[in-house]
Amino acid sequence: MSLSMTGFGQSAIKFEGYTVTFEVKSVNHRYCEVLFRMPREWACFEDSLRRTVQSRIGRGRIDVYINKESDGENSSAVLNHAMVKAYLKAADELVGYGIEGKPTISDILSLPEVLISRSEQPGEDKRQQWGEMLCGGLDSALDGLMQMRSAEGSHLAQDMEQRLERLQSLQTEMVSLAPTVTAEYRTRLRQRLEVLNDGSLAFDEHIFGMEVALFAERSNIDEELIRLHSHFNQCRQLLHQKGPTGRKLDFLIQEMNREVNTIGSKANHLTLVNRVVEMKAELEKIREQAANVE
Structure with a gap:
C-alpha cells in the first residue's frame, strides 16, 4: 500500500x-x-x-x-568541568575585544551543559x-x-485510482473516436474540393486517395493509446505495492504526459483535442498527489 x-x-x-x-x-x-x-x-x-x-x-x-x-x-547534578573551562577560556578571549567584566557563578550555572547528571559523566x-x-x-x-x-497514503492512493478511472474512460473514448478521424477528413476534403473546383480541373481519385492515406498515417494514435492503457495498469499496481514507489509513479506520469502530448499534436479532431485537455488536467492532479508518495 x-x-x-x-x-x-x-x-x-x-x-x-x-x-x-x-x-x-x-x-x-x-x-x-x-x-x-x-x-x-x-x-x-x-x-x-x-x-x-x-x-x-x-x-x-x-x-x-x-x-x-x-x-x-x-x-545528582555535578559540574561538567570541561565545559566550565571552555566557557571561562572564551570569556578571557572576549577581553581582547575590549569587553569588560567577569562572568558570575550564576551566569556560568545558567549556561547550557554546565551541570550534568552523574549518570552522564x-x-x-x-x-x-x-x-x-x-x-x-x-x-x-x-x-x-x-x-x-x-492513513494519508491510503487517501492519496484512493484519489489517484479515481483519477486513473477517469483517464481510462477518456482513453476508451479516444479509442472509439480514432477510426472516425480519417473518414471524417475524407468527407470534408471531398466536399471542399467540390466547392473549389470550377470544372476546369479533372478530379484525380488516385491523388485524392494518397492525400487521405498520408493524413491517416500522420494522425494515427493507436500506439499512443495502447501505451497509455499499459501505463494505467502499471500505476494501479504501484499504488498497491509495498515499499517506496513514488519515483516510479513520477516516471510513469511523465511517460503518460508525453503520450498525451503526442496525441494532441497528431489529432486533427476537435473532440480528441478536448479529451487531451481533460487528460492533461487529470495528470497534473495525479502528479501533485504522487509528489507526496514515498
Missing part, C-alpha cells in the same frame, strides 16, 4: 531520573534525509538512531527532536543502556509516524 511522506509521531520514556520525549515529523523529499535536534552528549548515538529511522522509512525529510527533563528523582557503563533506551523511544515515535503516513 502506498505511504505518504507526511506524518508525525511522538513518545516519552522515563529513564534514570529523566523524562525523555521524542517527536518525529516527515515531509516531502527526493531522498531519505534524517536531521536530529537533541542534547549534545547524545551525539555518539546519532548513527544508531539514524539506522533506526532508515529501517522504517525509505524516502522523505525526517526531523527528529529528542529532549530530556529531570524528574528530580535519583539525580564520561566513562560510565550505562552508555549502552542509554543507547538502547533512545532507539526504543524513537522506534515508538516512529510507530505513530508510520500510522499517519499509512
